[in-house]
Amino acid sequence: VVRSHGWAWLPPFRWNEEEGLLDYALALPSGACIAIRISEAQDGVAVSTEASPGPADLEYLSGAVVWMLDLDLDLSEFYALIRDEPRLAQMEARAQGRLLRCATLFEDAVKTILTTNTAWSGTTRMATALVERYGPPAEHAADVRAFPTPQRLAELGEADLRQAGLGYRAPYVLELARDVASGALDVEAFKDSELPTAELRKRLLAIKGVGNYAASSLLMLLGRYEHVPVDSAAKAAVSRHWHDGQPVGQAEVEAAFQRWGRWRGLAYWCWDWERT
DNA sequence: GGTAGACCTGGACGC
């Protein structure tokens, strides 16, 4: 789950590959900000912290970790579907298919905007700048900060965010933060929304800075896999794999994974391109 | 509905 995509390498996540430890920091309902460490345990997942959260915070924390690791996801239908596809079949034995998420969809949405039209190094630089400049410090861990809250970012000016290296994305992130902070947009409600995927996609596309690719990525993080997040890498892979290197567009990428039905985004994401 | 051009930054490259 941790290695399912790049999030584990973006602050406030910190991934220790050798020891299998995932560090993170998050704000709790009480307003406290704590650092946590997630690790594999004998019969599940262990979460440790130096802080002493109260019962309400503890309940929130438990739910947040289940959400972040997507522990409630039932993949049995998907695993049954891919059993005869050599490029996917290994997933079941490896228990793969879950995607690492941030504690809040706001954080996921901002980070997704930061992945657009830039190299991964740019995304890292921008996310690091936001956390270091505007993230709340964690209790009992002086050098750790959580991702900035919508309220904190909403207080800023566009120039502040441009200075943080967000470039032309600054007004998009600012508008999103202000809409969420004011209550005009409840992105966290998308997590357990019963809206059809098409409608949810419309709501995501209404966020400035979120286009086709970003909306499909966010839908995947919301457990809706009907769309393939088509970026230049997806086009290049599909071109090499099925079109003899000829240029392909969105339609060809979507068509390549059509047969996986409502799981097509996950099939794309987990497709073993190297297998011969 | 489709398309061209602008947006911002870092990295590669040539001089």
Added chain:
DNA sequence: GCGTCCAGGTCTACC
């Protein structure tokens, strides 16, 4: 060391 070009999605204006 400097200037130029390019890659990376989305938005807006225009047809």
